Amino acid sequence: MPAPNRASLRPMTVVTRFAPSPTGLLHVGGVRTALFSWLYARRMKGKFVLRVEDTDRERSTDDAVRVILEGMQWLGLTADEGPYYQTRRFDRYREVIAGMLTAGTAYHCYCSKAELDAMRAGQIERKEKPRYTGLCRERTEPRAGVPPVVRFRNPLEGAVVVQDLVHGAVTFQNSELDDLIIARSDGTPTYNFCVVVDDMDMAITHVIRGDDHLNNAPRQMNMLSALGATPPVYAHVPMILGPDGAKLSKRHGAVSVLQYEEEGYLPDALLNYLVRLGWSHGDQEVFTREEMIAAFDIHDVNKSASAFNNEKLMWLNQQHIMRTPPARMVPYLVAQLRRLGIDANDQGLLESVIVAQRERSKTLKEMAQSSRFFFVDLIKVDEQAAAKHLTAEGLGRLGQVRECLAALNDWNAAAIHTALSELATRLETGLGKIAQPVRVAVAGVAVSPPIDTTLALLGRERTLARMDAVLPPKAA
């Protein structure tokens, strides 16, 4: 009996990659494939590679690259390797092409555009599928003065079966696949070829990508085999659809992923939303990042496309705001406050404000707006709120509240609560009635967290000063 092959007994390390083309700003559709690749690598304790497919120099932009890098960082989809850039790997592609020409798995094609057009016209006329016929496959002599392209010598017979984890076995006949151009006449490599060399060099074991690439898989597998590499496992995940049922795109207002940061979404909420499109785990809706990693399996992703739903995302965001430890949300609130021109750095106050506000905030942007008054010296009192609550009666009550608060020894929520309740009893009115004028005076608006918490967080000095600012001056 032959000795067991040790290599095959070693568990394979899973290596996945996210390979965006920076031709448009990264949006939620791309983020979802990135998330699936990242999750699967984390789940399998493997590696996640980031690769920027920027060979289309005309359509690639620096801004799109920036959004990929900043977006992945904001989302916490950290790469173990990369970012690699295809434009920096041209020497390597040229090297592989040269090797294929020598090995005969690729050949020079000298056909002119006019010849190819005529070939195509004839095929259409005969109702055949337009394809390159392989005219130059056996050519041995160059054509003088014509810079050739390089084509891959695709097998003529047999079939390629993509064992897709989402779609099952998908069979392609080699007779349907013509000889792909892998280098243009100026020597630059083409897209499908770069993907192949990269997946091989980066030892990718699982290619998880949008199902608009399913048709590229058989050609890529053939090229990998020609290069002596084992093709990876493929999982072509369904695209996200817009409300009209078409693939989600800019037309649907699919915005840069960074827009979600600006709008005050938590990265974990967005990821939670995206993981549930096409994947489920019992009837669990809310997942922490750790729970996603523990439960996710690419084998369980289903092939029906799902439509993007902003309300559900908003709901999940609120759920995550409620559940995330306040300290972890501080940086996000700080960033939102900074956008409002506020430099907040009191960690204790920030955490307490988050606790006080989280039940009433759907986004961190909303939280920052309604928490502004905690962090500024001077507030502006809303005119409508003042007209409603700072009436003669309201101001009368406010004066009494001020007096009783000024006499407090301890400034904390419990003491404030007791003092205000006692005052309400004495005035034979409800706590709400005396809280509203106070709220308008200190927050500038008629909504805030519970009044005792609000005043405790504001501090005695600010509370009393804001009351004084709206109260009529005392007669000397």
Ligand code: GLU
């Ligand atoms: N660069 C391709 C895209 O952005 C993805 C290619 C791949 O994942 O193989 O659509």
Ligand code: ZN
């Ligand atoms: Zn040719």
